[in-house]
Amino acid sequence: MTTIVCATCTNPGGSRNGRPWCDPCGIWLVLHEPSGQWVSYAEREYRQRAAETEQAIAASIRLVDEHLARVHELLPEGWSARTHQAMRGALYAIAIDAPDGVIDATSYLQPPTGRFERTVTVHNRVTGVGFPSFADGGARAASFHTVDAAIEDAVGLLRGEIHDLEARRRWRDHPRLR
Numbered sequence: 001m002t003t004i005v006c007a008t009c010t011n012p013g014g015s016r017n018g019r020p021w022c023d024p025c026g027i028w029l030v031l032h033e034p035s036g037q038w039v040s041y042a043e044r045e046y047r048q049r050a051a052e053t054e055q056a057i058a059a060s061i062r063l064v065d066e067h068l069a070r071v072h073e074l075l076p077e078g079w080s081a082r083t084h085q086a087m088r089g090a091l092y093a094i095a096i097d098a099p100d101g102v103i104d105a106t107s108y109l110q111p112p113t114g115r116f117e118r119t120v121t122v123h124n125r126v127t128g129v130g131f132p133s134f135a136d137g138g139a140r141a142a143s144f145h146t147v148d149a150a151i152e153d154a155v156g157l158l159r160g161e162i163h164d165l166e167a168r169r170r171w172r173d174h175p176r177l178r
């Protein structure tokens, strides 16, 4: 058996109740297999979650790259699509924009991950409102089994925002409608 060394304090590990234990740190030691280090249970849990998150991000980049060509094929004339990451550590998505100047809003197509299904959201930067595409009945976010269905929905959501914008302009420009 390999020697147990505590990764936190680098002292040799001891044993307590027959399980690996670090006396200076006061923690049970458990092997984190990818690194070969002996760490606390909490630290191993943290590392496993971090690794899962990294894998999910990497998978989302692959899916976005895979689907981008299909998205370009299906978009209406003048619309555009690009790779998008909201912030560091977030999953990648495909951002879809209407032609320049039509509306300051974007819809996003989130690829499926191990934990989440494919979803579509829209963010309107003028009204500050963002929301997902809802399933029938409106109680929960819709998920899409195919890229094609998701694209159609993403375009529809953004068209809904454009429609609302035009309605608001008409309302604003014609005081008698108020």
Ligand SMILES: [Zn+2]
Residues within 6 Å of the ligand: 006, 007, 008, 009, 010, 011, 022, 023, 024, 025, 026
């Ligand atoms: Zn220690």
